[in-house]
Amino acid sequence: MSTTYQPGDVEPISGSYVHTEVEGVNHRIYFEENGPEDGIPLLCQHTAGNNCQEWRHLLTDEQITEEFRVIAHDLPYHGKSVPPTTQKWWTDDYTMTAEKFTETLVNLADALELEDPIYMGSSMGGNIALELADWYPERFRALIGLECGAHSPGFYIDWLDHPEVNTTEVNAYSCWGLMAPQSPEQTKRETMYLYEQGATGVFKGDLYYYSVDHDYRDKLDQVNADECPLYIANGEYDYLTTPEDGRQTAAGIGEGATAIELAEIGHFPMSEHPELFNAYIREILADITGDRDEELPDVLEPDDVGIELHQRGPAREKPAE
Amino acid sequence: MNDTELGTHEWWESYKETVNSDPEMKVRGHDKFSENFYVEIGDERVLLEMDGGEIKQLVPNPTMNNQWSFGVEGDREAWEEFVQETPPAFNHEIIASHYRTAVRNEDGHLQLTGNNKKIFQHLRAFQRTLDLMRVAHNDGGS
Numbered sequence: 001m002s003t004t005y006q007p008g009d010v011e012p013i014s015g016s017y018v019h020t021e022v023e024g025v026n027h028r029i030y031f032e033e034n035g036p037e038d039g040i041p042l043l044c045q046h047t048a049g050n051n052c053q054e055w056r057h058l059l060t061d062e063q064i065t066e067e068f069r070v071i072a073h074d075l076p077y078h079g080k081s082v083p084p085t086t087q088k089w090w091t092d093d094y095t096m097t098a099e100k101f102t103e104t105l106v107n108l109a110d111a112l113e114l115e116d117p118i119y120m121g122s123s124m125g126g127n128i129a130l131e132l133a134d135w136y137p138e139r140f141r142a143l144i145g146l147e148c149g150a151h152s153p154g155f156y157i158d159w160l161d162h163p164e165v166n167t168t169e170v171n172a173y174s175c176w177g178l179m180a181p182q183s184p185e186q187t188k189r190e191t192m193y194l195y196e197q198g199a200t201g202v203f204k205g206d207l208y209y210y211s212v213d214h215d216y217r218d219k220l221d222q223v224n225a226d227e228c229p230l231y232i233a234n235g236e237y238d239y240l241t242t243p244e245d246g247r248q249t250a251a252g253i254g255e256g257a258t259a260i261e262l263a264e265i266g267h268f269p270m271s272e273h274p275e276l277f278n279a280y281i282r283e284i285l286a287d288i289t290g291d292r293d294e295e296l297p298d299v300l301e302p303d304d305v306g307i308e309l310h311q312r313g314p315a316r317e318k319p320a321e
Numbered sequence: 322m323n324d325t326e327l328g329t330h331e332w333w334e335s336y337k338e339t340v341n342s343d344p345e346m347k348v349r350g351h352d353k354f355s356e357n358f359y360v361e362i363g364d365e366r367v368l369l370e371m372d373g374g375e376i377k378q379l380v381p382n383p384t385m386n387n388q389w390s391f392g393v394e395g396d397r398e399a400w401e402e403f404v405q406e407t408p409p410a411f412n413h414e415i416i417a418s419h420y421r422t423a424v425r426n427e428d429g430h431l432q433l434t435g436n437n438k439k440i441f442q443h444l445r446a447f448q449r450t451l452d453l454m455r456v457a458h459n460d461g462g463s
Contacts, residue, residue: 153424154420154423154424159437159438159441162438162441164438164442165438165441165442166350166442169349169350169444169445170441170444170445173444173445173448174416174441174444176414176416176445176448177413177414177415177416177417177418177448178417180410180413181407181408181413181414182407236410237410237411237413237417239410239411239417239420239421240420242410
């Protein structure tokens with residue numbers, strides 16, 4: 001359960017920097033964490049062009065952080081992970097690839113000495129669960145791909161990095177419809193605010209991986225979910241990787257892969273509707289730790305996890321006659 | 322739910338009033354949105370002439386004498402879904418709906434036409450203008 005804080009309260013999240021190599025370059029990576037030192041590590045990956053603040057409500061969920069050491073990082077060039085000081089990075093377009101992404105995650109887990117961690121990521125962080133299960137199944141206890149699919153074409157868009165476009169706002173609001181309309185207005189707007197913090201070209205560069213480099217349509221048999229359990233959990237309102245895409249991906253992988261539809265939520269579940277997401281993810285985490293007796297259902301709905309959706313209040317009244 | 326049927330003269334007038342009094346259309350540069358665009362509901366096209374983030378004029382059945390930068394087209398059923406207070410997935414926002422049409426080749430969704438550069442230059446103001454169809458249709462909402 002998330003806590004409501006009062007003036008003077010200090011949240012239990014702590015932030016640090018760890019150094020790790022990616023493609024032979026030393027990177028200073030920022031991460032936040034909460035939970036017991038000996039808790040099960042839960043490494044959380046943000047979405048394309050965003051940063052670890054997307055996970056702030058999971059990081060303060062008392063129920064989850066009682067058992068899990070929740071860790072959320074900023075990828076290099078994102079959030080507080082500034083570009084490497086040894087490189088003339090301004091002479092290159094930033095581009096993310098599957099190889100670079102997986103190397104970053106595995107080296108980060110090594111640098112933090114995470115023992116048998118659970119990996120969880122959304123969107124590009126969800127898709128990369130397939131590469132992790134393909135190339136590094138031995139490194140993780142389980143993988144949770146939120147908004148994950150074998151292929152997610154069509155979002156590598158030139159206008160997201162164009163001098164005649166207000167990319168600060170466009171990089172955010174091109175994602176507005178990825179959220180469910182019934183998610184709370186405040187948390188949807190905060191998700192957009194986080195998107196507006198990205199550096200020039202980084203969102204588009206991440207989308208190179210998301211929409212171009214990542215294509216497992218003919219390689220699902222290489223995904224080793226039998227070695228490392230893989231959960232694919234896609235939101236009902238995610239139009240890029242739909243719940244049906246998730247089911248087809250899990251079916252193509254076979255043993256060890258489980259698809260769950262998350263009802264009444266979209267592509268940024270952890271930040272667009274934290275209360276509902278945290279309740280949903282507890283069910284999946286309980287399945288990983290063996291604390292859940294029943295099989296996970298095909299669809300998780302708010303009623304299943306004791307969440308009553310807030311009545312949507314009018315954002316404003318119509319003007320008086 | 323508003324008693325006025327989507328696309329009638331009364332509906333468009335109510336919608337115009339909603340857009341022109343919307344606080345978000347007056348901030349963050351949205352008050353620079355002066356690109357005309359059309360909305361086509363089934364075979365009925367209405368041109369929205371925009372000026373400074375407000376609808377200056379509604380022009381039914383625009384002709385070659387009018388000018389616009391872009392438009393949105395869809396069958397009436399798709400628009401009826403779009404304006405629901407809690408719309409169903411994929412017809413709940415313009416980029417979502419266009420993506421299912423243009424990238425996934427599905428029927429029953431909306432489609433953008435026209436100048437993509439101008440769409441992205443004014444994306445949020447344009448998107449908000451369309452979302453306000455839902456506000457107007459439901460006597461409030463977001």
